[in-house]
Amino acid sequence: MSDLKKQMDHIDIPKSLHKRSLQGIEQASKEQQKSQRWLPKIITIAVTLAAGGFIALSIEQGGTINHQASTFLIQEHISPYIYWGIAILCISIILFVARRKICSGSDKVKTLGVAAVLILLLGNSALFLQHQLVNPLVIPTSIEINKDGQNGIEIRYITNRNDHRYVKSLQADDVILPIAYFTSEQENLINGFYYPYDAYQVLRYQYIRDAYFQADLSVIEKILASKDVYLILSDEVKIKAPLSININQNDNQVPHQSFSASRGQDGHMISFILEQDAVFDAFYVPSLLENQVILIEFIVNNQQFTSKDFPISLKKGQRIELIIQYKDSPFDMNASVGLSGPDGYLITKVFSKVYFNESMVKKVREMNE
C-alpha cells in the first residue's frame, strides 16, 4: 500500500492540468455568483420605486395639481418624518449598491461620485418637501371697518413658490366678493422663475401674497354674520381665512395728537399728546383682539407704569407712550388701540404687517392646523 502511495507521489502532475483545475474553480465560483444575480436587479427596482414614490409625493405637494387631485388630498399634511424616512431608505440602498459595485471592481471614484450626488439630491429634496405647504395658508388678519363709504380689506396669504394659483374671490356664506384688481394674468416669469404679480415678500420656499377686496358696510355685515370666511383660488379650491372684522364705533374721542411706531417683530409703540385733561382707567383694544394685543407698559413723565396702575389722570399737553405687544404673532393688524375712560377714548389706528421668515411660516402653519 505504501509502495503504491510512493509511486503516486512520484507521478508528475502536468502544469496544464493545474491550470485546468484553476479554470474549473473559477467557473464554479462564477456559476455560484450567477445564482445571486437577482440581487442587483431587485435593488435597482427598489431604488427606482423609492425615487419614483418620492417624486410622486412631491408632485402631489405641488401647486399645479388640478382640482380633482386636490379634493383627494383634502387638507392633510404629510409628516416630514415620511420624507426623511424615504430619503434615508434610498440613501442606505445607494450606499449598499455603491459598496457592492466597488467590491465587484467598478471604478471607485465614479461610483462614489454618483453616490454622493444622489445622496445630496435626496437629502436636499427631503428638506425641500418638508417646507412645502399642502395648501396655501391665510395669515390671520384683524380688520377695522368704518361705518360709511367703501372699505378696503387686505388679506395676505402664503403659497409655495411653484404654486401658480391666485386668489379669485372671498366667500362668506352666500356673499362672494371678487378680488379688487385684475388678476387673470399671473404667469409672470422672471429669469425663468415664476414671480406672481401680487407677491409681497419672497421667502426661500414660499411667497407672501396680497389679496385686496372692497366692500360697503352691508356686505361686511353679512361677512360678520357668517361663521367661516374662505378665499377661493383660481382652481376653485377654498382656503379658510382666519379674519376678525370689527366696526369702528368709537366716536367720542378725547382730542389728541398721536404717533405710532413699530418696535421690532412683535411690538408697537404709540404715543399721544393730550389736548385736554382726561382720566383713563383701562387699556382698549377691539374685543376680538383682547387676548392677542397686550399692554406691556406705559410711560408718563419718564416714569414707567403697568396696567395695575390704572386709573391715571393726564393733563392737557402731557405725553403718554404705550408699549404694546402682539401675543400670538404672526398676524396682520389694522385696528384701533389705546386707552379708555369716563372722558372718552384715546385711540389711534395701528397698522402692522408681519415681516415673514421661515419660522413664522411654520407658526402660521401650526396655527392653521
Next chain:
Amino acid sequence: MNETKDHVKLLQWFAIALFLQLLYLNVFKYVNILQDILVYGAYIKSLSYSRQVTPVKKYIVIAIVLALVSNIFSQQLLFYWSTVFIAGIDLLIIMEFGKILVSLEQRYNAHGPTARVIKKYVIIVFAVIVSWTMLSNLPRDWQIGLLMLGAFLLFAVNIRLFFHVLSLRKHVKKRSFVVTYL
C-alpha cells in the same frame, strides 16, 4: 490607414457635439430638446467610428428621456433633479470619451495634455453638479447666481475641451499624411 481616417472622423464629430453644446438655445422653450438631439446624435455618430465598447448609448437614452420628462411636466423638484441628472450624464459621457481620447493620444504619440484636461473638466463639472444639488433649498437670488455661475463654468470647460479636441484631430490628421507620403 482606414483606422486613422476613422479616428479623425471620431474626433471631428466629437468636436461638433462639443460645439453644439456651446450654443445656448435654452432661451427658447422646447428648443433645448432639439439641441439635445443634435448633440447626442453627434456623440453617437462619433462613437460609430470607434471599436471600443462603451455604455454611452445607454447614457444618451436616459438623458433624452429625462429631458423629455422635465419638459412635459413642469414641476419644481423634477426641474432640480433633471438639471442635476442631465449634467451628470453629460459628464459620464465625456468621461467615456476621455478614455477614448487618452488611448488615441497614446497611439499617435501625441504628448498632449488630454489626461490633465479631462481631469480638470471632471473636477469642475462635478463641483458644479454638487452645487446644483442644493438649488432646491437656496433663496431665489442664490439660485439664479448658482445656475449662472454653473452655466459659465460648463461653458468654459467645454470650450477648453473643444479646442483640445481640435488640436488632437489636427495632430492625428498630420500623422495620417506622414503615413501616406512614406
